[in-house]
Amino acid sequence: MKMKLWKKVLAAATAGVLCLGSVGLSGVQSVLESVGTVLSASANVYDGTYGDLYYKNDDDSVSIVGCNTDVESVEIPAEIDGKCVTSIGVNAFSRCASLAAITIPDSVTEIGYCAFSNCTGLTAITIPDSVTEIGYGNFSGCTGLTTITIPDSVTSIREHAFFYCTSLTEITIPDSVTSIGDDAFSNCSGLTEITIPDSVTSIGSDAFGETPWLTAKQAKDPLVIVNHILIDGKTCTGAVLIPSGVTSIGDNAFDSCTSLAAITIPDSVTEIGCCAFYNCTSLTSITIPDSVTEIRIRESAFEGCTNLKNVFISDLDSWCKIDFYSEFSNPLRMGANLYVNGTLVSKITIPDSVTSIGWLAFSGCTSLTEITIPDSVTEIKGAAFSGCTSLTAITISDSVTEIRESAFSGCTSLTAIRIPDSVTSIRAYAFHGCTSLTEITIPDSVTSIDVEAFEGCSNLTIYGYTGSYAETYAKENDIPFVALDKPTTTTETTTTTEITTTTEETTTTEETTTTTTETPATTTTAKTTTPTTATTTTTETTTITEKITTTTTEITATTETTTTTAETTATTTTTPTTPTLSKGDVDNSGGIDSTDIFYTMLYIANVAVGNDGGLTAEQIAAADVDGNGIVDSTDSFYIMYYVALHGAGHNTSWEEVLAK
Secondary structure, rough: OOOOHHHHHHHHHHHHHHHHOOOOHHHHHHHHHHHHHHHHHHOOOOOEEEEEEEEEOOOOOOEEEEEOOOOEEEOOOEEEEEEEEEEEOOOOOOOOOOOOEEEEOOOOEOOOOOOHHHHHHHHEOOOOOOOOOOOOOOOOOOOOOEEEEEEOOOOOOOOOOOOOOOOEEEEOOOOOOOEOOOOOOOOOOOOOOEEEOOOEEEEOOOOOOOOOHHHHHHHHOOOEOOOEEEEEOOOOOOOEEEOOOOOEEEEOOOOOOOOOOEEEEEEEEEEEOOOOOOOOOOOOOEOHHHHHHHOHHHHHHHOOOOOOOOEOOOOOOHOOOOOOHHHHHOHHHOOOOOEOOOOOOOOEEEOOOOEOOOOOOOOOOOOOEEEOOOOOOOEEEEOOOOOOOOEEEEEEOOOOOEEEOOOOOOOOOOOEOOOOHHHHHOOOOOOOOOOOOOOEOOOOOOOOEEEEHHHHOOOOEEEOOOOOOOHHHHOOOOEEEEEEEOOOOOOEEEEEEEEOOOEEEOOOOOOOOOOOOOOOOOOOOOOOOOOOEEEEEEEEEOOOOOOEEEEOOEEEEEEOOOEEEEEEEEEEOOOOOOOOOOOOOOOOOOOOOOOHHHHHHHHHHHHHOOOOOOOHHHHHHHHHOOOOOOOOOOHHHHHHHHHHHHHHHOOOHHHHHHHO
């Protein structure tokens, strides 16, 4: 295997492991060890040796990729064979348990993932001024490390950088650093003193979890706030008022805080982090401020809040403009009631100031029964009203051009809807699971309807115009269609018989006879869909009237025979088949996050060295996001790119990601 590919595989696998911020201590350690076994194969690929070091030539520079595992002291040279040593590779010194001292030259600008992980004998290290980032897991598991100097050149301390450095007692972070990643100092059981400069504006999930420093902070105030970031509130109880001045609620800040009953968020908050209130099972109400237009409520912020029933806001305009990252980013998703200025929302009219209704804006709002959307609104984003189980009526403005993905999915009380003439497309799952929907009127303007748009709408009839796309779609998907541009009678399970007899008059005269016969014609139409949707059989039989007319000068006889019309309709509905895993959702969690990146990368790393990948056929299909039949570094890149975009507030579709 070429070194370039190896570097991608090794870096990918390690990054995946180190992203698992939610995994417990023993879980992280065991996963690090198992992946370390896979990664150790990298030491077998090198261009030469320099003392105890293995190195690889990279164009005009050299990278240190490994060393003898029993080495005790190492001095990395600035040059090898006239080439500058610029990097320390992924896992290069990992598990060198005897390594006690190492000198790194200023020529080194990059330290790869887990470069010194599990170097349990290492007690001190000085990072040169040339390094700008302390990477994923660089010193994780260095249980003997007591002193480390971070230079002013470093701007970022990445995930798990010093995870489980149990002998580390104090750390000073220079004011050049702006971000500290998930679990960066987690489980540093001896860490009592931490100096964090004002320059730090981003602190990841559990960055200081399970440290004496955090425990001491919690004892003083259950709301631990650093540089206006609320990083921990897990020991809070009852109703909590977050103080003014807090600008961000960090990732997992209240994770599994089962004693939290209610929370009020101030106007100063602009972001609610990933899993911020995850599994707060006693949380019943939340108040979100007017600054909601700037709040980026990230993925799974309220997942597991099974008793959250009331959401209080003061500005409907602002609420409509939020793009929630995932279904559990919206507190309404748990089946909550929405209150605007203290009044329970049931029938609302969106303000004229609103031009777009955000992703998942009203998803799960069980109190909502009717909604009117004004002409100012030109866009209704995906899943905006999904799961509004009490919604019975909705008026869509003539300015909306597209019904987006899952916009009204799961609106089980919705019976009828008219699509305005401005709409040109109806996207996937737009009305999925609307079990009470019996009629929808679709105009000629609609030229595109996704196949799954009406999945689960077993009683639906489409109303439209002859020759329209709506008629074509209905026929192709075996949905009953009624044309609005000509009279149509629909009879279900009905038989009609009509008999007419004309009396005969006779006189005597000279005779001329003409006989005309119209032969009965029968037309039968049968339609059958696959069992996964619905089966409809329709039989129509028509006997055309037969007339025999005899005409004479004085004698006329006319007879009309019986006309019989029969129509029979039978409908059978079966349950849809279970769908396969969604693209990128390798762990089938319902969302795409760092765990999916981890599973994909671990699969790639294992397969690369001939091991079983550990994924099912469905998981492999989900990981193969580019659809080329192979799960490789390209797929892991796309999944990471997708997660990064959504983490930055861009609700980009897979189609858009793959088109990059």
